[in-house]
Amino acid sequence: MRVKASSYPYVAWALLFVAIPLGLIVYFSFTDAAGSFTLDNIIQAGIYSNVIIKSVWLSVISTVICLLLGYPLAYIMSRSNPITARTILLLVMLPMWMNFLLRTYGWMTILENNGILNQFFGLFGLGPFEMINTQGAVVLGMVYNYIPFMILPLHSVMSKIGNDVIEAAQDLGASPISVLSEVVVPLSMPGIKTGIIMVFVPAVSTFIISQMLGGGGNQLIGDIIELQFLGNAYNPNLGSAISLVLMVLVLMVMSVSGFLSDDNLEERVL
Amino acid sequence: MRAFARTYLGVFMAFLYAPIIVLIVFSFNESKGRTFTGFTGKWYVQLFSDAAVMDALFTTLVVAFVSSIVATIMGTAAAIGLNNMEGKLKSGIMGMTYLPIINPEIITGVSFMLLFVVAKDFLGGLGVPFQFGWATLIIAHITFNVPYVILNVLPKLRQMDGSLVDAAMDLGCNHWQAFTKVVIHEIKPGIIAGFIMALTFSMDDFVVSYFTTGAKHQTLSVLIYSMTKKRVSPEINALSTIIFVVVLLILITVNLVERRNINKARKAQLERKREGGSFG
Numbered sequence A: 001m002r003v004k005a006s007s008y009p010y011v012a013w014a015l016l017f018v019a020i021p022l023g024l025i026v027y028f029s030f031t032d033a034a035g036s037f038t039l040d041n042i043i044q045a046g047i048y049s050n051v052i053i054k055s056v057w058l059s060v061i062s063t064v065i066c067l068l069l070g071y072p073l074a075y076i077m078s079r080s081n082p083i084t085a086r087t088i089l090l091l092v093m094l095p096m097w098m099n100f101l102l103r104t105y106g107w108m109t110i111l112e113n114n115g116i117l118n119q120f121f122g123l124f125g126l127g128p129f130e131m132i133n134t135q136g137a138v139v140l141g142m143v144y145n146y147i148p149f150m151i152l153p154l155h156s157v158m159s160k161i162g163n164d165v166i167e168a169a170q171d172l173g174a175s176p177i178s179v180l181s182e183v184v185v186p187l188s189m190p191g192i193k194t195g196i197i198m199v200f201v202p203a204v205s206t207f208i209i210s211q212m213l214g215g216g217g218n219q220l221i222g223d224i225i226e227l228q229f230l231g232n233a234y235n236p237n238l239g240s241a242i243s244l245v246l247m248v249l250v251l252m253v254m255s256v257s258g259f260l261s262d263d264n265l266e267e268r269v270l
Numbered sequence B: 001m002r003a004f005a006r007t008y009l010g011v012f013m014a015f016l017y018a019p020i021i022v023l024i025v026f027s028f029n030e031s032k033g034r035t036f037t038g039f040t041g042k043w044y045v046q047l048f049s050d051a052a053v054m055d056a057l058f059t060t061l062v063v064a065f066v067s068s069i070v071a072t073i074m075g076t077a078a079a080i081g082l083n084n085m086e087g088k089l090k091s092g093i094m095g096m097t098y099l100p101i102i103n104p105e106i107i108t109g110v111s112f113m114l115l116f117v118v119a120k121d122f123l124g125g126l127g128v129p130f131q132f133g134w135a136t137l138i139i140a141h142i143t144f145n146v147p148y149v150i151l152n153v154l155p156k157l158r159q160m161d162g163s164l165v166d167a168a169m170d171l172g173c174n175h176w177q178a179f180t181k182v183v184i185h186e187i188k189p190g191i192i193a194g195f196i197m198a199l200t201f202s203m204d205d206f207v208v209s210y211f212t213t214g215a216k217h218q219t220l221s222v223l224i225y226s227m228t229k230k231r232v233s234p235e236i237n238a239l240s241t242i243i244f245v246v247v248l249l250i251l252i253t254v255n256l257v258e259r260r261n262i263n264k265a266r267k268a269q270l271e272r273k274r275e276g277g278s279f280g
Helices: A005-029 A041-078 A082-097 A102-112 A118-125 A134-160 A163-171 A176-187 A189-206 A208-215 A220-232 A236-256 A265-269 B004-025 B042-049 B051-083 B087-102 B105-125 B133-161 B162-170 B175-203 B207-212 B221-230 B234-279
Strands: none
Touching: A005 A041, A005 A236, A005 B051, A041 A082, A041 A163, A041 A220, A041 A236, A082 A134, A082 B004, A082 B175, A082 B221, A082 B234, A102 A118, A102 A163, A102 A208, A102 B004, A102 B133, A102 B221, A102 B234, A118 A236, A118 B105, A134 A176, A134 B004, A163 A176, A163 B162, A176 A189, A176 A220, A176 A236, A208 B042, A220 A236, A220 B105, A236 B105, B004 B234, B042 B051, B042 B087, B042 B221, B051 B087, B051 B133, B051 B175, B051 B221, B087 B133, B105 B133, B105 B207, B133 B162, B133 B207, B162 B175, B175 B207, B175 B221, B207 B221, B221 B234
């Protein structure tokens, strides 16, 4: 059976609902409200360079923390027996079935000025500490929400590193640190790359975490885009221009990391 | 090392489950505020008579099931066609397939909004009424669901022995019969995995729904989002607790069944070894 035509409905669908909408973002970026060509939107988007830098900075910090916290966990999983590893994996995935807005709302309850943590500190006569509406809270929210996306690809790569490889290195006299740096880390590099992309992309484009945990003072790129489309500042042309900047940024990060040229892209994204 | 691993796991899980435990505890809170004043089960009862919550739940389920079913059919058909393609055409289509997955969600959401705004103007000019609502939500969800189906089905098609289809057709099947009698059984696990993935992503989606929803029907996530601006009703906590417990029970059951199968397979293997040993 060499049928190709069965994919045509999807091709038509994707052209209409994937390609054309993205084309519209480009079109709106370079036109004004009347529809004539202009570069004003792109220039205006430059006003928000501070916000863009802040978004990138906070997501880089979050991505690094996710890697530092997720790596040991994935390593522990890869060295335990299959049933334990499966159970840990399920426990990591399970929270994702609870709506993420609610989980973030849960963090608000914990971090508030008269929230659970501050009430706890109060028992010892400490605080109250100002935790909510800070950059730290935004980073915490990003790490919390996106760390499963780091652990999954790490786990799928590391579970394929055989115990014999590690034992061979040990037999040849490698210290635990050089086993890690010379064997385990190089072998898990594809997982690290994927994990970085899978955390960085949603983190840099979020607008909910910054709104809920960052208060009004920690606006990120996503907040500014949302404001242009659904906020009072309704200006889809400017919004499109900022979206275009975000898209270019994400594509740049992906091509630098070699993510797009990966032969196993299919395996990586699932 | 063992002790370190245990401690690390414990602390990590505490971090992961802290807000979830808070949510569950507050679903039993007497008052609507964010301080615990006393135990009650009333939110679990009120939940079912709250029209806004029930309507949002209904919308979420309808959108999720309709979009996942359409996406599964369209995606499976697309995967079969793609499997028979080569070269530039295939990589072009695959590129379009990866786009919604690797693009930031907000870009996908915003691009849909632009499309529907333009469509509204255009159709309005022709005298055709068009509004944000069921159609826009479902179209958007189908679009971000199809790639997951395609990417789950394609590997199964590649693993399939191509001569099976040739054999079926030699024996007199037409294309459609070869599909329903042979191909579909070979790729069923991929189709099911794709469908479940689509369903999960659709029910969990907030960002795309937020940009494509109309004034009338909101999904649960959009309703929750509008509540977080003021105060989330404990009814939502109660509903989430119910969903969480249901998912937990399903996962435990699946896990137990699998564990039993693994143990069975192991026992069988041991037995075979023992028998083999007695021969030697």
